[in-house]
Amino acid sequence: MSRISVRGFAVASATAVTAVGSVVGVASGSTAQNNDAETTAAGTTLLADIPAGQQAQVQTASLTQQADAQAIAADVSAKKDAEEAARKAAAETAVAKKKAAEKAAKAAKAAEEAKERAEAKDAASRDAAREATSFAVQSSYTIAQIQAMARQMVPSGQFQCFSNIVDHESSWNYKAVNPSSGAYGLFQALPGSKMSSVGADWQTNPATQIKWGLNYMNERYGSPCGAWSFWQANHWY
CATH class of the missing domain: 1.10.530.10 (Lysozyme)
Structure with a gap:
């Protein structure tokens, strides 16, 4: 079996970690080798060094961690998209309200002008009737x-x-x-x-x-x- 390096995850099983340390210690036979093994165990754990019975557990823990990280990233992205959509909807609502207000103001102004013209016309007619x-x-x-x-x-x-x-x-x-x-x-x-x-x-x-x-x-x-x-x-x- 080739030696596969598994990085970036915590070994879920204390038993698996102990097993890795034991295997490395037995194989080394010297203090220097033990130090090297400890450095290897602290930095990079080799899947091949883990007992076969523990490898599936370690792989499952790694996949679970990756899935959790992906789920968190997806949640953050979804939240960001929702906030952006809410801001966009609020902006569109504000623009619609502004246009409606402007339209109402124009209609009110037009109505007022029409009223003034009608009143002026009536006044002119009354004046003409009186003066005639x-x-x-x-x-x-x-x-x-x-x-x-x-x-x-x-x-x-x-x-x-x-x-x-x-x-x-x-x-x-x-x-x-x-x-x-x-x-x-x-x-x-x-x-x-x-x-x-x-x-x-x-x-x-x-x-x-x-x-x-x-x-x-x-x-x-x-x-x-x-x-x-x-x-x-x-x-x-």
């Missing part, structure tokens, strides 16, 4: 008078857009009639009778027409400037 009836009824109106009415009824920041549309539609002639379609008034409403929704005097009172035109622009385009942007792109509104 505050002008004295006349038999006729000059362009300057009609424009003065509009300046009092249309928000200052929207007036230029409002004026641009009226310039292109009727040149501020509240009795303008389109010979082809029959569209009528400052805004060339078609049919003109739709302006009766804000006043029965829609044919003769520019204040009533201004009120209707402002309401129309706010409701359909959000504002006179919104209507003017559409007009520029399409040449109608």
